[in-house]
Amino acid sequence: MNKNIFKNLFIVALVAAMPVLGNAQRKANWQNLDLKTDSTFGISTEKAYKELLKGKKSTPVLVAVLDGGVDLNHEDLKRIVWSNRKETAGNGVDDDKNGYIDDVHGWNFLGGKDGKSIEFETLEITRLVRRDNARFAGITAANVPQKDKAAYETFVNNRTELEKRLGTAKSDLQGVAGFKYVLEQVVKKIGKPNPTIADFENFKPQGQQEERMRATMLDILKDMDYKSFYEDQILAGFKQADEQVKYNLNIDYNPRDIVGDDANNSKERFYGNNDIKGPDALHGSHVSGIIGADRTNNIGIKGVADNVFIIGVRNTPNGDERDKDVANAIRYAADNGAKVLNMSFGKSYSWDKAVVDEAVKYAVSKDVLLIQAAGNDNNNIDVEPNFPSRKYLDGSVASSYIVVGASDYKDDETLKAPFSNYGKTSVDVFAPGVRINSTIPDNNKYAEEDGTSMAAPVVTGLAALIRSYYPKLTAVQVKEIILKSVVKINHNINTMKGADTVSIPFSDLCVTGGIVNAYNALKLAATYK
Known part of the structure; x- marks a missing residue:
């Protein structure tokens, strides 16, 4: 073996090991715990349930998980999977006449009529x-x-x-x-x-x-x-x-024949199949559990929200999502009643941003709140391109759209997750996204994962929680409440710039300069008329 390669891998191995250091100190369900009472910088969900929501009534909220797939049979997810009552399962007929045959639990824009699905894709x-x-x-x-x-x-x-x-x-x-x-x-x-x-x-x-x-x-x-x-x-x-x-990165690889659509026609709407799990549902299942894993069954984990139904929408392969699929997934979710969309995906290039912009505007017009992960490249996305984006091509900004960075559990210089993207004007808030335990597919398993992909569903769960207990609030109001109720961070954090570790104010990382907080948000929501 080449000696230089061995040296490089020695460094890679050590760096790869770093994120798990000290994970024994993170408490179970840490993302939902409280900084003061639990000495863990979660979002105070459990405190909110205990002190603010006990005995209160809620209404179910539909949450769309736009992702790689959801295991609807997982023990902690099966009770919260959405069912389309207008559709008769397995009859091969588009009963609700929405253009999607047998879309009982959602839709797969990465599938073909023969039931097969794309697993791997190229980058944009x-x-x-x-x-x-x-x-x-x-x-x-x-x-x-x-x-x-x-x-x-x-x-x-x-x-x-x-x-x-x-x-x-x-x-x-x-x-x-x-x-x-x-x-x-x-x-x-x-x-x-x-x-x-x-x-x-x-x-x-x-x-x-x-x-x-x-x-x-x-x-x-x-x-x-x-x-x-x-x-x-x-x-x-x-x-x-x-x-x-x-x-x-293989220019000769193109799996789109599996779908059978015209990949270059961004206006095409009706393609895919009803397999919302797909060949790799780990990411989407993990995201779904963070949002709303069953809080009543005394097994597994506890989601942030206690009264949600998950609509599974496959648009994200192992590779970069296509703008066409993103736009159609957003429209499908909005048309089927989703009030919060989780988008734990992103990329640095865009084939057709305009078609995504149109879909976002459509969702906003239907009172939908969109939650997007900021990305995991430790980039300042005020200056580095990141798609999808809440800023439209004409320079205006989507009104009900939140971008989320990832935080860790200690209120010190390590609070920002080392991988998390940031941006004083492009990222709104931070939320727990390191070593988050949640549901993964097959055999009712659970695993810890890192990423802004885990932070976004924490905020999605919070948004659904607010809309569930205060259903008269609009998407714009819920966004305002989440941003106004953060726990402000008044100290510096360490982050890498090139090969150097630098200390910068947390307030330089995002619009609010804070971590979302369920307790504060629900108290504030109660004051809205």
């Missing part, structure tokens, strides 16, 4: 380069027509970026594969499937690679067991790099 930049490769075939900077110069320059820049990303992904894949191989050989020599730190201490390495591997594992196993590291970091890292090379 890959699709843009593929499109423009055909458009500018035989064209160079010397002979490009004047009217096409700007578009050609964008194409060249995109192609260069794609080539750079693909090169990095291939290098990462080679490096992870090499690290994995050496680690597996060492473990084979140790002779135990789940070796302990003591086993690595007693291991006698042969050669520099094994010596470095032993030192690396002795450091890593201080904070986690081998099995967790191998499965969550090495196997997951290998899978991610492999998928990037094979699918996300």
Whole structure:
């Protein structure tokens, strides 16, 4: 194995291990706990139920989860899955005449008529380069027509970026594969499937690679067991790099024939199938549990909201979502009565922002509150492009739209999750998004996940909770209440800028400079007439 690659993977392994350090100190259900009473910077949901909502009546709220799929049979989700009473299951007829046959629990815009579904997709930049490769075939900077110069320059820049990303992904894949191989050989020599730190201490390495591997594992196993590291970091890292090379960044890969639509026709509405789970429902199921996992069954976890029904809408593959699918998912959710939409997805490029803008405007006109995850690249999205966006192409802004960053559990310099995007004008609030335990598909399982994808549904759950107990409030009012009732942060946090750790005021991270709070929000909601 290349020595430089081994060195790089040594660093990657250590960095990959960092997010789980100290997770034993996070309490169960921490996102719903209270900073004062529980010494954990949750959003005070449990305090609100105990002190403000006890004995009060609520009305059910429909929440659409626009994502990769939802396991509607999970023990903690099956009671809260929406059922379309206007549709007769399995009869092959569009009973409610909405254009979607047998959409009993939602819709899958990534599926085909034969029941198959897209799992992997390219990134948007890959699709843009593929499109423009055909458009500018035989064209160079010397002979490009004047009217096409700007578009050609964008194409060249995109192609260069794609080539750079693909090169990095291939290098990462080679490096992870090499690290994995050496680690597996060492473990084979140790002779135990789940070796302990003591086993690595007693291991006698042969050669520099094994010596470095032993030192690396002795450091890593201080904070986690081998099995967790191998499965969550090495196997997951290998899978991610492999998928990037094979699918996300592969200009020759195009799975859209599975759907059978015209992928370039953004106005096309009626395609897909009714499989809301799809081939990989981990992300969407996890999001759904955070929002509204059954609080009455005394098993599993507790969602933020206690009276919701989840509409599953598949629009997000393992890769970048298409603008066409995003727009149709938003419209479908709004037409079926969803009052809050969770959008835990995003990308840096957009094929057709206008069609998404039109769908957002449509949802806003129907009194829908849209909640979007800010993204996980530690970018300032005031300056870095991030789609979808609440800012329309004409410069105006969607009135009932909230963008959410991710926070951790300690009220100190580590409060901002290290991966979370931020933006003083583009991100509204922060919410818990580190090591959040929630529902995952198949066999009623649960797992901890990190991301603004986990923070957004905390706010979605809060929005649904407010709309449930105060159903006369509009989407704009609910947004106003959530933003006005945050817990303000008056200290600095640490974040990475390039290779440097910098200390900046939390108020520079988002519009409100605070963490959402259910207790404060519900007290404020009670004052609205």
